Amino acid sequence: MPSLKTLRNRIASVKATQKITKAMQMVAASKLRRAQVAAEAARPYAVRMGAVLSNLASTLGGADGAPALLAGTGKDQVHLLLVCTADRGLCGAFNSSIARLARDHAQRLMADGKEVKILCVGKKGYDILRRLFPRQILDVFELRSIKQIGFVNADEIGQRVLSLYADGQFDVCTLFFAEFKSVITQVPTARRLIPAEVGGEAAAAGGAGYEYEPGEEAILADLLPRNVSVQIFRALLENVASEQGAKMSAMDNATRNAGEMIRRYTLQYNRSRQAQITKELIEIISGAEAL
């Protein structure tokens, strides 16, 4: 049975923790709002880019001259996994669920005899994956110092991926991130980045009668690398929103658990205090009776 003083100290320390988790939850909530606005603001560009791209791809589709970014290298041997996670922990299963998806994917590929290379964005994913795949990780990007992710940050990663592709370092690139569904659900997602995934037949109708300046192929060659950066940018924004959502619900849970803990300790504290008083009374009374 812990003494009264230890219980008092314990209650105080849990209260302090609760204050911290509460504050973190509120910070996450306000950051989440901002991240959601940013993700929504970026949507029109990505949507239009996708529409234009599928338009072009459907007119050029299947042609021999299609650029490598669209048609692929024709091989399926070396896979690059671009794993986007957060730089900070304390956000529930957010980081580990993305890392787990990437790990399963990598192990499946390796079992098939393919070569796997990994590029990490965010420190936490790197921490998890480097234990499993110490030799496969090429590099890690940290975005910790950046307050608001801008397109330039995504472009930097995109350029790196493209230069690796141009050097023939990999054949297929897959992007891993958490898609933001709502505050409580974030779905870890894998999306193929290279060769580009194009939205099929739906867009084929609008392609006719367009004038292209310069030629269609030149535009496509300009567009595809940009599309890579845009996709990464979008994934990063979704990730930030997901991270804050996950953090918010994790911290909400923590705050509630701390409250429950305080309640239990307070009960125990009061019980033992009363028990002590009763004990003292009994001692006094029995002492008086003995006289």
Next chain:
Amino acid sequence: MAEPFQFELVSPEKLLMSDVVDQVVVPGSEGYFTVLKGHAPTMSTMRPGVLEVNQSGGTLRIFVRGGFADVTPAGLTVLAEQAVPVEDIDDQLLAGEVKNAEEDVADAKDPERKAAAELKLNQLREVQAILAR
């Protein structure tokens, strides 16, 4: 008086402008072109340059750095990698861009890349000249 049409300017970060305008001059990579209502559907990449938007309220000049313009029967959509109103551009920013481009030219290894870098440098210098006026 030109008939108004729908114009949208989008950067990767956000939708910058969505408005009804009279006329837009686009810095296409093959040369500047003007879009009015009923322009034939066109898709063009853009060079770094100044986008001129004529509206009933006056003329807006916006510096764009690369991207592309999409003219559809419904209107004009400009997807710009970067877009800054001309009034907000300081010379230093542009000078920095020019310096970057100069370094690219110096660093380029194969002739193809060198040509691309030089083209970009020239286009930037052109913008500088326009803005200096």
